[in-house]
Amino acid sequence: MGEKVLMKGNEAIAEAAIQANCKAFFGYPITPQTEVAAYMSRKMPKIGRVFIQAESEVAAINMVYGAAGTGVRCMTSSSSPGISLKAEGISYIAGAELPCVIINIVRGGPGLGSIQPAQSDYFQATKGCGHGDYRLPVFAPSSIQEMVDLIQEAFDVADMYRTPCMVMGDGMLGQMMEPVEFKERTARNLPEKNWAANGLQGRKEHNVINSLYLKSEDLEQHNIKLQKKYSEIEKNEVKYELYNCEGEKDLIIVAYGTTSRICKNVIKAAKEQGIELGLVRPITLWPFPNEAFEKTVNNTKHGYLSVEMSCGQMIEDVKLAVNGRKPVDFYGRTGGMVPHPEDILAKVKEIVGGVK
Known part of the structure; x- marks a missing residue:
């Protein structure tokens, strides 16, 4: 802490997540963000944390769902087409009100497009990404230092509101190198995770994580509850x-x-x-x-x-x-x-x- 180090953007993302107490990372290689997973694969097992290269982006986001459901801080990282594959899982995570961080290092599209930097995932990120009435906070850093700071902020916001958060950079930010400092942060007063599915923990009944509501009346009430939460996020978490x-x-x-x-x-x-x-x-x-x-x-x-x-x-x-x-x-x-x-x-x- 306190010293500046020269780091590639993708590797700085991974180190920032580790220092934000990310306990588990699930990902799949895709240019131009593969170095995030590569860094995690080297570092996480050495410090007793979980790294899994999933068999697909779909598998990775569902592993995030499972880990987030236990209350631990977890993250996935991908680039444009990979985020598209994760979209269904992101909607499930939002519906189940689970905190996690999703990194998107954007490349040109549509389709396979190119591996060059782009900002053409704005609609995907800000208008819901997956199905249903949900939103997710989206942070857009302009430097590697800000990316480091916002990743730690994203974990806090995710825990505060029980929501997935996205940090969206472009391929240039992921690949460039700049000096960064991993700063001491003033900790937010975050709520306890007494909703987590992590055993009885002194409770009489197990917590159940779910996004399925078979009765329309129940689902409507759940959506109304989510919209109130999103209104609070709009009131409290705007940055510019x-x-x-x-x-x-x-x-x-x-x-x-x-x-x-x-x-x-x-x-x-x-x-x-x-x-x-x-x-x-x-x-x-x-x-x-x-x-x-x-x-x-x-x-x-x-x-x-x-x-x-x-x-x-x-x-x-x-x-x-x-x-x-x-x-x-x-x-x-x-x-x-x-x-x-x-x-x-x-x-x-x-x-x-x-x-x-």
Whole structure:
């Protein structure tokens, strides 16, 4: 603790989970996140914890269901098509109200797509992923240090609300190297896991973990209970960064993850040409930071520009947050292509009317 070490993103994810007291990891290799599982396979058995390479992504997420049901902290990691395979299990986990952490290091799609970085899993992550009326908190780090911090935060949020949480980065964050520090954190006051299926533990009856409700009335009440929980998450767990948003701006960019880092360079280059830009950076993709737009909507002359490594997915949430009060434009690259600062700046000039 306290010293910075140079680490690859995927390996930093694994070490952060270990330091957050993750007791079990279940995964399956898929580029560009395989190093998460590789690191866990080396480290977990040496410290008396569980590592299992499952026979498939479907098996891995159901192993998470089982381990989470006993009350231990557990995690799985995958990349885009692998998360699709886990979707049914994630819905079961949400329905059974079990805490766990799911890592998605996003690659280009659809289909097998490419192994290059992308942000085209935004819909998948924020609109439910699997079937039924459920949500899961989604954290979107923009650096390896933030990824480390948010993984530990995700375990706490998962335990606090009995919910699966996702940490979603792109292939670039998984593969790049940066100095990171594993910090001492102020522990949350987390509830006891008196719901866990871990033997009688002094109880008269065993706890049962389940997501099946054969009576429609019972399932409706369960869904109402879940929605109240999601409302609490929306109230308490929103995270975002406002960068250079003070005072009047020509335009405010909205971007997350790696793309937001590129946009900070665009803001600097634009300023040299007399164009004032700000940045709204969602750190939680769900709950989406609507508050950030309430704070900035009157500060921008030409509205907002959503910049994404996708064909345009987050822009829908941006439009909902802005609610017609200002224009919302889009610039994106897809298929594993990364936006260039010069191209984003050209789009900015197109919107604001050129160099001032």
